Amino acid sequence: MNIGLFTDTYFPQINGVGTSTYTLAKELRSLGHNVYIFTPTDPKNVLENEQGVIRMPSMPCIFIHQYRFGVVYSPKTLKKIAKLHLDIIHTQTEFSLGIFGKTLSKAFGIPMVHTYHTMYEDYVHYIVNGALITKSMSHSFSRIFCNFARECIAPTAKVKDSLLQYGVTKPIHIIPTGINIDKFRKTNYPMADTLKLRSSFGLNQNHKVILVLGRIAKEKSIDVIVNSMPEIFQNEPDARLLIVGDGPGRAALEKQVNSLEITNRVVFAGAKPWNEIGKYYQLGDIFVSASISETQGLTFVEAMAAGLPIVAKKDESIEGVIKNDETGIVFETDDTLAIKILDILKDNKKRNYLAKNGAVFAENISAEVFGKSVETVYKNVLETYEGSAMQLHLSHHGIQGIYRRAECSLIKIKRKNRKLKHIALKPAKAVIKYIEDKNENGGTHNDF
Structure with a gap:
């Protein structure tokens, strides 16, 4: 498949x-498929000739400048x-590149699969502090996008x-x-290198070392961990907090650390x-997370594979991963976090027990199984896809219909935010222009 x-x-x-x-592309290639990753350009990218990666023109995201918008x-x-000659379009996100993939799917009759990675209701605060896009709007947006796909992956x-509650009806x-x-x-990292x-x-x-690794942002609740540190440092003088990552919440977190006088x-x-x-996982003695915005929490499995005991906040997303007192420690309220961390830091036997069990669990979350499972979804979609190859010779009405559907796929964003609306519609305009050019030359779907 392409x-x-x-x-x-x-x-x-x-x-x-x-x-x-990245993991999905690698595994699908190992199964013999041709995989192409479409993603925005990034000024920080120093790699050249990335295998199968097609960088699309981009600009900084209006609301989160660390991200790029195609x-x-x-x-x-x-x-x-x-x-x-793509056989399957698999969208991983719902905005610029996702809309582009969706528009290509509709215009050229290529079946689309969508993976829903992000709980947007936990991120609306980035857009004018939630005043412009509400949680309810994020639900509608997710429902519209997912229901366009032939099948979805969670x-x-x-x-x-959550998707079922939003009204998603596709498999x-x-x-x-x-x-x-x-x-x-x-075992793959020499102790001398780690030290x-x-x-x-x-x-x-x-x-x-108490390790926090990942994106630094409000929804990750790293501030909860920082708030617990004074009590931990008082009872365990050799404890240190190591935060690996960056993001829009770093400045606020550094300010919080300064105000608590724990910068050293x-x-x-x-x-x-x-x-x-x-x-960097090897630097920690325990791994801690207070986030409840995760859809899966890959860092938990990565930490387990690295042999780290985990302390995490109770949430549905970790129910199948962290079993309390078996593969990790779960805390329910923020005021109990310090006690949970101190308990593990002071008990070597318990720390080793949790680490051993976590490592065994991680062995079962293999990339190979992931790739084969997604491949099965693709095959099912292609076998049941009823849409015949769409002719590029579309009427003007049909072209405008594609334009309107692309416009709706960004949900009902308020008219006053014209800049974001204009940017989001550029993928659709490019497809329309291409269709019109092909019509003038008598092109058909086979040319695409």
Whole structure:
């Protein structure tokens, strides 16, 4: 199969969607498929000749400047895509590249599968503090986008249940993202290298390192962890907090650390390349997360594979991953977090027990199973797809219909936000222009 993965976020950005897309592409290629990743350009990307990665023109996202928003997809770009002869379009996100993939699917009769990675109701605060787009609007947006796909994929039961509540009626498969276990195994990292890396952050062998790894943002609730640190440092003087990652919430978090007067015991390591992230897990003694906005929480499985005991806040997304007192420790209220962390730091036997059980669990979340499961969905979609190859010779009314559907796919964004609306419609305009050009030359679907 020729498979197109469309995502608004990818390396060098470090997040679950980028990791999942990379892993899926790698596994599908190992199964003999041709996979192409469509994603925005990124000024921070230093890699050249990325295998199967097609970078689309972009600009900084209006609301989250660390992210890029795809813009201006020209007819020339479409001609390049035409030569790939895509059999399946698999969208990983719902905005610029997702809309582009959706528009291509509708215009050219290519079946689309969609993976719902992000609980947008937890992110509406980024857009004018939730005043412009409400949680209810995010539900409607998700429903409209998912119901366009032939079939959907959810990484956890929590996500599937949410989509059903939103009104999604298409088949939803629960397929957890797998990971490459070898990348995180402690045995693959010499102790001397780990101690040297620790030392570069001012950490010695005697320090008990509490590791937080991932995007620094409000919805990740890292502030809850920081708030628990004074009590922990008072009772465990050798404890240190290491935060690996970056994001829009970093400045506020640094300010919080300063106000609590714990700067000498908290280390901000910054964002690290994904291909090196495995060695940073080796720096921790325990892994902690207070987030309840996860759709799957890949970092939990990665930490388990690295042999770290986990402390996490109770949430539906981790119910199938973290079993309290077996594969990790679960806390329910923020005021109990410090006690939970101290309990593990002071009990070596319990720490080793949790780490061992977690490592065994991680072995079962393989990338290979992930790839084969998604392949099965593709095959089912292609077998049941009833849409015949759509002719490019569309009437003007049909072209305008595609334009209107693309417009609706960004939900009912208020008219006053014309800039965002205009940017989102550029993918549809490019497809329309390409169709019109092909019509003038008597082109058909087979040309695409």
